[in-house]
Amino acid sequence: MTDLTLGGTHRTLRDEVTAEIRRRIVSGELAQGERLIEDRLAALLGVSRNPVRESIRVLAAEGFVQVIPRIGATVARLSAEEAEELFDVRMAIEGLAARLAARKRTPQGAERLRRVLETAKEAVENGRLEQVADLNTSFHLAVGEVAGNSYLNLMMTPMLQRAQWVFSQTAAVRGPHSWTEHLSLCEAIAAGDEDEAQARAVAHVAAARRSFLTAIGRTTKHPND
């Protein structure tokens, strides 16, 4: 009786395993370079090796895991250079997402974005800090969904989780600053101003990059910023 309708909504073990391993990587519970031994992961999660293997392949395609045939899988290593490279990609992708969101916005879409911001505000006020990172990702993802480009969304989902990974690794918390920028982006989208929406999204990611660079203590790229 629990699942009387569409059977397609069933969550398979593989899906849960994938989400769980990814969560552990993004949160840092699984350290960079750490070996992912199929047997142990399977035992740890109480499943057999098969779902674990399928998960590892997907996570490898997403860039969270590195697989070397006959040697094994490890959590990917994220050098400072690679982390910074991500911001370039984000500016391009999220700029496009914001532009399309402004173009294709609907009242429901704008409302949806506001609701995520509202939830985030509550979470901040109640001190649910670890939830804030997830809500941050949710907001960016919601922008992508409002943009209504399915392939863009397919790419954005792992990209944003990777971004979250970068921040969890560097322990760089951007604080309330970030949410003001979100709000500003939300307004531009709701107003349907494509140029402004893109500009604000790009500026937002650029600010995140500066925050990241400060956190890792190297200002080599923009010494006169």
Place this chain on the structure above:
Amino acid sequence: MTDLTLGGTHRTLRDEVTAEIRRRIVSGELAQGERLIEDRLAALLGVSRNPVRESIRVLAAEGFVQVIPRIGATVARLSAEEAEELFDVRMAIEGLAARLAARKRTPQGAERLRRVLETAKEAVENGRLEQVADLNTSFHLAVGEVAGNSYLNLMMTPMLQRAQWVFSQTAAVRGPHSWTEHLSLCEAIAAGDEDEAQARAVAHVAAARRSFLTAIGRTTKHPND
């Protein structure tokens, strides 16, 4: 003696199966919406179901396959809208790739691009038409590699194959026109002109979009073009 060095260069069945299924999808041998039955694919390729399953998950993450739990996997359907959406993503991503390639170019990198163009020219002259599509993809991918952004490359690889899929489905051949644009892009990159490289890459994708729209016989989007 064939494999005396690094074992990591070993190609597993799963890799070959993934490449083969992807190739059949991109080439159209596997039609959109066609069911991918694990048993049959396994028998067809002479392997067991396990490598096939892992392949299907990866292809789903790349957007070539749609998986519904307990129902099965099918080749993804590519509506005209989704196909066109891809061009937006490509303009953003390939524009960035071209810009970064111009910024980080090296003599070897520029030479590499020229070599791909040379090979393509030969292929065109010798009438190896089905190879031309692959070389087209190779060129775009090479631009990404010269850009030297690992995550960008991770995203570009399936994206470009998806683009190739779109063209193989619409039977839109762009012909020598495209290669002039490649050459022009290559020069801008070699010259290190970031703005020009990005502009030419974007223009190239925009031209491909027009070609696509013409091929599917709907000019609704840009009626006055």
Place this chain on the structure above:
DNA sequence: AGGGCGGGGCTTGTATACGATTAGCGGTCA
């Protein structure tokens, strides 16, 4: 003492087996 060599354990790659669920079909009853 140092370097090659072989064996054992661990881990991955692949195959097979079994249970669970779905879709499709035919029969039955109103």
Place this chain on the structure above:
DNA sequence: TGACCGCTAATCGTATACAAGCCCCGCCCT
């Protein structure tokens, strides 16, 4: 005649089994 019900075949989800390769350690030889 049409709709509902149960059955069967097909297929997926998961677990288990076995084979093959890799790493590491100790031994032996020089």
